[in-house]
Amino acid sequence: MHNYEVKGHPKVKVIIFITIFAVMLSTWLNLSIDLFEKMMGRPVSVTVSTVAVAGALYFIFSKYVWKWELFRIIFKYPDFNGKYSIVGMSFKNTTNENFEWEGILSIKQDWDKILISMKSKNSSSESISVNGSVVYHPMKGYKLIYSYENTPNNNVDELHKHNGTCEFSFEENLINATGNYYNDGKNRENFGSMELRRINE
Structure with missing residues (x-):
């Protein structure tokens, strides 16, 4: 964490x-x-x-x-602890392709530390957060912003270690959220959108 x-x-x-x-x-x-x-x-x-x-x-x-x-x-201190189902849409700059994917976002949080991991159902790689911040917007909810590192778990040629940023906008009840992610342009030129829903309240 x-x-x-x-x-x-x-x-x-x-x-x-x-x-x-x-x-x-x-x-x-x-x-x-x-x-x-x-x-x-x-x-x-x-x-x-x-x-x-x-x-x-x-x-x-x-x-x-x-x-x-x-x-x-x-x-106005949110408790994000738990797991969330993800429905995402990714876009690849180099080929203009887009594809839908599903996954799980897991958050372990204390008052002073946090760890966010994301894993898609059709990939062997996992993204792990390295820093983060939270902003509260009255009447709107919370924005969770963090940087992550992604390291593939096997030697698939098209998968490379890369860094990126995620931004999620949570409703005040912390059940649903929408977000975007951006990978660095050096190792994997992808970006995309995501929808989250808490699966263990």
């Missing part, structure tokens, strides 16, 4: 808040341990590290808290 950006989201402020809360929580825990020692009349060799608390809070927040509906509503 790699980092990605949600435009307008105060990620730095959230991290600062987690850090401040970790300091407060670790201080309270250590004071509680001191009080327990006095009540027991003997020392307890346990100290709660602020760094450990901050790390645990960050992990919990990144994996779970950001998915809470209230958080997503307030911060």
Whole structure:
């Protein structure tokens, strides 16, 4: 998984808040341990590290808290996690050919990292994202933009390793999306359009 950006989201402020809360929580825990020692009349060799608390809070927040509906509503932070069926149309510049294809788009997402993979039903290659960003447009939905690398899984002559860019416009319910992709002009001069539909809500 790699980092990605949600435009307008105060990620730095959230991290600062987690850090401040970790300091407060670790201080309270250590004071509680001191009080327990006095009540027991003997020392307890346990100290709660602020760094450990901050790390645990960050992990919990990144994996779970950001998915809470209230958080997503307030911060307009989409949860793309899941699989989507693809119906695509590709166009080849060199021959002016076009062809329809089907595939699966899989997205694994945390608050701070994401991984997007795409595989068509009639191809041995798979596209994997290398960076990405998200933009929210009020009343329209979310735009997911990412760059990818595609490496064929076998030695088919007409398939070459190549890079490209995808742009998807998701409805606010994140069930349907339309998009386009553009391959680099050096190794594979293709571009096309796609329609997505979530297949596991």
